[in-house]
Amino acid sequence: MMFWLSFLFLLSIIAINDVVALVVADAKRIPSTLDGPFDPVTVPYDVSLRGNAVDLPDTDPRVRRRVKGFEPEQISVSLSVSYDSVWISWVTGEFQIGNNIKPLNPNAVASLVRYGRSRFPLTHEAIGYSLVYNQLYPFEGLKNYTSGIIHHVRLTGLKPSTLYYYRCGDPSISAMSDIYHFRTLPTSGPRSYPKRIAVVGDLGLTYNTTDTISHLTRNNPDLVILVGDVTYANLYLTNGTGSDCYDCSFPDTPIHETYQPRWDYWGRFMQSLISKTPIMVVEGNHEIEEQAGNQRFVAYSSRFAFPSKESESSSTFYYSFNAGGIHFIMLGAYIAYNKSAEQYKWLERDLAKVDRSMTPWLVAAWHPPWYSSYKAHYKEAECMRVEMEELLYSYGVDIVLNGHVSDEN
Numbered sequence: 001m002m003f004w005l006s007f008l009f010l011l012s013i014i015a016i017n018d019v020v021a022l023v024v025a026d027a028k029r030i031p032s033t034l035d036g037p038f039d040p041v042t043v044p045y046d047v048s049l050r051g052n053a054v055d056l057p058d059t060d061p062r063v064r065r066r067v068k069g070f071e072p073e074q075i076s077v078s079l080s081v082s083y084d085s086v087w088i089s090w091v092t093g094e095f096q097i098g099n100n101i102k103p104l105n106p107n108a109v110a111s112l113v114r115y116g117r118s119r120f121p122l123t124h125e126a127i128g129y130s131l132v133y134n135q136l137y138p139f140e141g142l143k144n145y146t147s148g149i150i151h152h153v154r155l156t157g158l159k160p161s162t163l164y165y166y167r168c169g170d171p172s173i174s175a176m177s178d179i180y181h182f183r184t185l186p187t188s189g190p191r192s193y194p195k196r197i198a199v200v201g202d203l204g205l206t207y208n209t210t211d212t213i214s215h216l217t218r219n220n221p222d223l224v225i226l227v228g229d230v231t232y233a234n235l236y237l238t239n240g241t242g243s244d245c246y247d248c249s250f251p252d253t254p255i256h257e258t259y260q261p262r263w264d265y266w267g268r269f270m271q272s273l274i275s276k277t278p279i280m281v282v283e284g285n286h287e288i289e290e291q292a293g294n295q296r297f298v299a300y301s302s303r304f305a306f307p308s309k310e311s312e313s314s315s316t317f318y319y320s321f322n323a324g325g326i327h328f329i330m331l332g333a334y335i336a337y338n339k340s341a342e343q344y345k346w347l348e349r350d351l352a353k354v355d356r357s358m359t360p361w362l363v364a365a366w367h368p369p370w371y372s373s374y375k376a377h378y379k380e381a382e383c384m385r386v387e388m389e390e391l392l393y394s395y396g397v398d399i400v401l402n403g404h405v406s407d408e409n
């Protein structure tokens, strides 16, 4: 599912793949809010799409490892709380999967970004942190996984609406990336907006995903919002066998397995887009990925950088940020959201701090929709709605973005 938001210039939604209801836009140009109001048009579900999502295989050149040694791969940009700071993330070293995995030492490779407003010289330098994560299944016949070294570096002091060049890696071992670039978002203000924001959910890594990402890339967004369900690595066994229907195909597994290399494949495939266009992700049900020790969401929380601390959240599952005159609130639907939970209290604090004179638009995003008439996932998020709906209404949230109710990736 994907649609576009172009604030100030439009409140129309162009949809592809599986969207149920959308505002019809002129084929030649995206209308502005001044052309509205528009009557919503319901588009019947195209049943021919069902069952046609085929994953990219691990032999596809777009998901193969193309770097050597500890050279950076899976490079991405994400936002901090405002235009003046972004996160750069990447992976070095090779993952291992099997029975005798030996986690890499995350401190063995430095986390350094050189950046600046011109390619040569890159005048600024920032140091970040690194980690590895494990996905462990202590059951006979199942394989364990340990990731490459994941690096996150925060750049600060950036100017608004400005092109920056950067390289990441470890210069001490001659393992720096090529030069990439990104553009910072505009400053916050009532007349200051990104031109185009892509919103996508339930993305996966199928041939349909490649069409979605090609379309998205051609439209040159300033920002990508991914509203959960990222790689669908949990439709696989640890031996790499996949199925459209995990529960039907693998009824006897002792734990719901995953095949974590799908995350690496996804990071490689997405690099060409998200090394230049910031992406902001919030978790979906496919990111739960339970493993030994009752751990959940480990790949999600490890692989992406989130502006949690910067937005005074104590969790990777909910956070907020500004994109020009828009305040985005990303919420977690698979952790506690009741009125006594930390997430709810954080949401109250965050909403109370929003200055609508600087960010007139207030947008909230989470994975499973509160309102859907489609039979799949019907009222799954009703408890969350009961807890949080009144609070969001009381602060006048303008737009809610969800994913989850989809049949194709």
Ligand SMILES: [Fe+2]
Binding pocket: 228, 229, 284, 285, 286, 367, 403, 404, 405
């Ligand atoms: Fe979902």
